[in-house]
Amino acid sequence: MDNTYILDILRARLPQATLAADEFRGDLRVTVRREDLLDLARLLRDDPDLGFNYLENLCGVDYLGREPRFEVVYNVLSLASGQRICLKVGAPEDDPRVPSLTGVWPTANYHEREAYDLLGIVFDGHPALSRILMPDDWVGHPLRKDHPLGDEEVAFTFNQDRIYAHKPFAKK
Amino acid sequence: MAQTFHVPAPQEITGPALAGKTDTMVLNMGPHHPSTHGVLRLVLELDGETVLNVAPDIGFLHTGIEKTMESKTYQKAVVLTDRMDYLAPLSNNLCYALAIEKLMQVEVPERAQVVRVMLTELQRVSSHLVWLATHALDLAAMSVFLYAFREREQILDLFEMVSGARMMTSYFRVGGLAYPLPADFLPTAAACIESLGPRIDEYEDLLTNNPLWLERTVDVGVIDAEAAVAYGLSGANLRASGVNYDVRTMTPYSGYETYTFDVPLGRNGDTFDRYQVRMAEMRESLKIARQAWQRLGELGPGPIMTDDRKVAPPPKEEITHSMESLIHHFKLWTEGYKPPRGDVYVSVESPRGALGCYLVSDGSPKPWRVHFRAPSFVNLQGLAHMARGRLVADLIALTASLDPVLGEVDR
Numbered sequence: 001m002d003n004t005y006i007l008d009i010l011r012a013r014l015p016q017a018t019l020a021a022d023e024f025r026g027d028l029r030v031t032v033r034r035e036d037l038l039d040l041a042r043l044l045r046d047d048p049d050l051g052f053n054y055l056e057n058l059c060g061v062d063y064l065g066r067e068p069r070f071e072v073v074y075n076v077l078s079l080a081s082g083q084r085i086c087l088k089v090g091a092p093e094d095d096p097r098v099p100s101l102t103g104v105w106p107t108a109n110y111h112e113r114e115a116y117d118l119l120g121i122v123f124d125g126h127p128a129l130s131r132i133l134m135p136d137d138w139v140g141h142p143l144r145k146d147h148p149l150g151d152e153e154v155a156f157t158f159n160q161d162r163i164y165a166h167k168p169f170a171k172k
Numbered sequence: 173m174a175q176t177f178h179v180p181a182p183q184e185i186t187g188p189a190l191a192g193k194t195d196t197m198v199l200n201m202g203p204h205h206p207s208t209h210g211v212l213r214l215v216l217e218l219d220g221e222t223v224l225n226v227a228p229d230i231g232f233l234h235t236g237i238e239k240t241m242e243s244k245t246y247q248k249a250v251v252l253t254d255r256m257d258y259l260a261p262l263s264n265n266l267c268y269a270l271a272i273e274k275l276m277q278v279e280v281p282e283r284a285q286v287v288r289v290m291l292t293e294l295q296r297v298s299s300h301l302v303w304l305a306t307h308a309l310d311l312a313a314m315s316v317f318l319y320a321f322r323e324r325e326q327i328l329d330l331f332e333m334v335s336g337a338r339m340m341t342s343y344f345r346v347g348g349l350a351y352p353l354p355a356d357f358l359p360t361a362a363a364c365i366e367s368l369g370p371r372i373d374e375y376e377d378l379l380t381n382n383p384l385w386l387e388r389t390v391d392v393g394v395i396d397a398e399a400a401v402a403y404g405l406s407g408a409n410l411r412a413s414g415v416n417y418d419v420r421t422m423t424p425y426s427g428y429e430t431y432t433f434d435v436p437l438g439r440n441g442d443t444f445d446r447y448q449v450r451m452a453e454m455r456e457s458l459k460i461a462r463q464a465w466q467r468l469g470e471l472g473p474g475p476i477m478t479d480d481r482k483v484a485p486p487p488k489e490e491i492t493h494s495m496e497s498l499i500h501h502f503k504l505w506t507e508g509y510k511p512p513r514g515d516v517y518v519s520v521e522s523p524r525g526a527l528g529c530y531l532v533s534d535g536s537p538k539p540w541r542v543h544f545r546a547p548s549f550v551n552l553q554g555l556a557h558m559a560r561g562r563l564v565a566d567l568i569a570l571t572a573s574l575d576p577v578l579g580e581v582d583r
Contacts, residue, residue, distance in 0.1 A: 024514055025274050054401055054417070056519060057528045057545035073530060075517045075545075079401065079415065082422045086517060106177035107404025110553050113181075118238075128181035133231040133582060143239055143541075 003028035006085060009049055014040055029086040034098060037089050041104040044076060044085070052076040052085060055101070058111035060119040064145035069093040070121050074101070091121060100126040118143035177402045179553045180227040182215045189217075196224060199564075203232050207310050207568045210578025212552075214571075216564070223567055226559045228552045233582035241542045245508030246272055246346065249539065254340040256544060257580040259302050262288075262295040262331070263522035265344035267544075270425055270518045271529040272346045275511045278483055283474045284348035285426050290361070290464035291331070291343070292520075293457040297368060298327040299523035300450050300457075304375060307447070307572040311388050316378055323371050326364045333357060346509075347484040348477035358468060365461050372454050379447070389444040393558035393570030396441055403554040406547050407525025408449045409574055413441030419521040431460050443573040450575075483509050508537035515541075524548050524575055546583060548576040 006028060007021050017036035022029055032040050044052040057075040068090035077084050091098050100123035101108040112123040113132040120141035123129055131138065140147055155163045189198040202213040211232035217225040237256060241249040253268045254261035266288055273280060280288075305320035328338040333354055335343040343350050379385045395405070400413040410417055418435045420428040436452035438445030477484045485504050486497035511533040519528035525547030532541040551574050558574075559567050 025277070025516055027517065055404060056406075056526060057517065057530060057543070059530055059541075059543035059545075061515075061532055061541045061543075063540075073515075073517075075519075075528065075530065077422075079417050079422075084423070084517075105404070106179065106402045107550060107553060109179040110549060114549075127178065128184060130181055130183060131231075133234040135231070142236060149243065 002083075006050065006083065009047065010040070010043070013043055013047070027084065027086055029088060031088045031090070034089050034091065037087070038099045038101070038104070040087070041074075041101050044087075045104055050078065051080050052078045052083075054079050055105035055107050055111075056084075058101075058108055058115065060115035060121045060143075062119055062143065062145045067092065070096050070119065072098050072115060072121060076105075096120060097122045097124055099124050100129075102126055117141070120144060175399060175402075177399060177557070179403070180225055180556050182213075182227045182229040185215045185217045185225055185227050201567075203229075207571065209306060209572065209576055210581075212571075212576065212578055212581070214555075214567070216567070218564065221563050221565075223559045223562055223564060226556050226567065228555055230549075230552070230578070230581050233578050235583065237583045238542055238544065241539055243538065245537045246511070246539060247504070247508055249542070250345060251340070251342045253544075254342055255579060256546065256583050257522060257524065257527070257548070257577050258339060259299040259577050260295050260523045261339060261341050262292050262343060263520060263527060264544075265342060266292055266426070267518065267520045267522070267527050267529045268542075269344045269346050270520065271516055271531040272511060274518055275514060275516045275531060275533055276346075276483060276509070278347050278478050278480060280348055280426075280478060281475045282427075283468070283471050284476045286464050286467045286471065287349055287353065287476065288344055288426050289428065289431070290461050290468070291334070293461040293464070294327050294330060294361075294364075296457045296523045297454050297461075298324045300454050301327075303450060303523075303572075303575045307569075307575075308379065310568050310572045311385065313379065313382075313385070316375055319371070319375065323368060326367065330357070330361055330364055333360065345477070345484075347480060348475070352476050353468075358465065361461075361465055365458055365465060369455070369458055372451065372458075376451060380451075386444065388566075388569050389447060389573070390442060391440070392443040392562060392566045393573060394440060394442045395554055395558050399557055400441060400554065403557065404550045405525070405554050406550065407521070407523070408446055408453060409525065409551050409554065411435065412438035412445035412449045414439055417526075419519050419526050423519070425518070425520060431463050433460050443570050446573040510535055510537050519545065522547060524577060524580070525551060544580075544583060546580040548574075548578070548580045549583075552576055552581060 017033050017040045019033055020031040044050050054077045056077050059073055061071045070091040072089045074087040089098055112126050115121045116129050117131040117134050153163050197218045199216040203211040213229040215227045237252050253264040256264050301320040301324040305317040308316035331341050332338045335341040397413045397415050400410050414437055433456045436449045438449050481500040486500055490497040491501050513535040515532040517530045519526045527547055528545030530543040534540040558570050
C-alpha cells in the first residue's frame, strides 16, 4: 500500500471529497471538502483496503490573512500497515465550524476540545465541547494569531482591585 | 454487544450534582493530591466506594509552550521542549529536532544518530524508573521508590556529563548534538548500563510475585485492544492490551531499524500487564543502549553535527580564521535559519507513547505553528473506561499505571 494507491481509492469511492492532494517529504496530504469529512473519515476507517483505525494527532492552525483562515489537520495511521495519511479541512473565519470526528475515532474528543479552546474552532456533534486547558471563564482563544501578546501584572493584595477592574470578567 | 466509547468532561458529573442529584456522591480528587502525579484534578462520581464515573480536569500546568514557540526562532525553542515532559526531555528534543530536520532535509551524521538512540533509550529507563518508583509508592511499596531513584541518579549523572544538566538537557539540536561527548563518557556509560540489568531483576523480585502487588494490580483497570485503539492510547498502555504499535518499529527514525530488539506485548490490558510491559521495555532499552555503545566504539571520533552551515554553527576555532564562518555564526545567532514553506508531522516513541510534532513553516525564521501530540494527554482519555466499576483505591493504581506527566498533558 503506497500513497498513490490510497489516493486512487479515495478518488474512486468519494470523488467529490478530495479538493487537493500532494506529497511532501514522503507524506500523503489530502485537503478534504468540509461537508464530506465525516464520510471520508468513515471510509478511511472502515474500508478493508485502507484500515486507518488510529487517529494519532489532530490540531488546528490559524492561517490569518489566508482564506479559509482556519485549518484542522488530522494525522491518521493504519496500525495494520503502518501507512500514514494527513487530512486537512479548511474553515472560514466567519464560520469556523468543522464536523466532529468523535463518532469515528473517539480519541478525537480531547484534541477537538483543545482546538476549540485554543483556536475557537467549533466541532459540530462533539458530545461536550468545552474549554480544556484554559480556565472556564477565559475570554478569547490564545493560539489565534490576533490574540494580543502581552504581559500581565501580578495581582497582590495591595493592587488587586486596580488590576481586576481591567479584567474582562469585571464587566459582567 | 459493541462497546461505546465516551470520554466524560468534568461538567457532566458536576452539573447534575449541582442541580440536586443526590443518589450518588461527587468527590473531588486533586489537583493537589500525591497520587495524581502532578496537578491533575479528578472529578469522581461514587456509589459508596465504587467509581461510577471519573472525569479528569486538566490545564493547571498550561504554560502556552506552543504559543511561546511561535515568537522564538527555531533554535531558541529547543529549550521549551524539555519542559513539556520533564521526565523525558531528550525524547522531546529529538521529536522537535527530527521535525525540523525533515522539513529542511538536514543530514545528521551517523555518530550523532547513535548517541541520540543511546541517550533516548537510557532516558526511557530513567523515566520508567520514576514510573516504577511512584507506582510502587502509591501502592505502599516504599523501598522500591528509594531503590529506583538511586538507579535513576546514575543515568542523570550521564546526562549531566554530556550536557551539563541533569534534567533540562536541550542536548539534541537541529542537525546533531549540542556538544561532543566527554572523553570518559564511554566507560562511565558502560558501567551504568551493565549495573542496571541486575537492578531491574531485583525490582522484579520485590514485586512481580508479591501477593500484595498482584492483589492490587491483576485485573485492575482492564482495557481491551479495541478500546485502547479507539481512545488513542499509545506506548506501554497500548501494548499492554496486545496492540503492537511502537513507533520505533512501525515507522523507524534515527536508524532504529538497524538495532535488534523486541517489542514487549501484554495480553489482558490490566495494570499488571502495563507493569510487566514497562519492566520488559527497560531491558529492551538496555539492549539497544548496549548495541549503540558498541557502535560508538567502532565508529571512533567523528562529527556530531551536520556541516550544513545554514543550520549548524561553525566550530569556534573556525570563526577566528574564516570570514564566512563569522558571517554564518552571526546570521545563525541573530536571525536564525529559514526552513522552506510547508508543514511536516513526525512522531517518536517517547517513554509515555507516541510523541508527535506537527510543524508549520511560513518561510520565516520563526515557526508559524508548532503542535505537540502529547501521549499523556491522549492516554488520560482511557482513564474513565478503565476505572468504571472499580474501587477508589484501584483508581490510584491505574492512574499510576497510565504514567501521565502533567507538564506534557497541559503543555
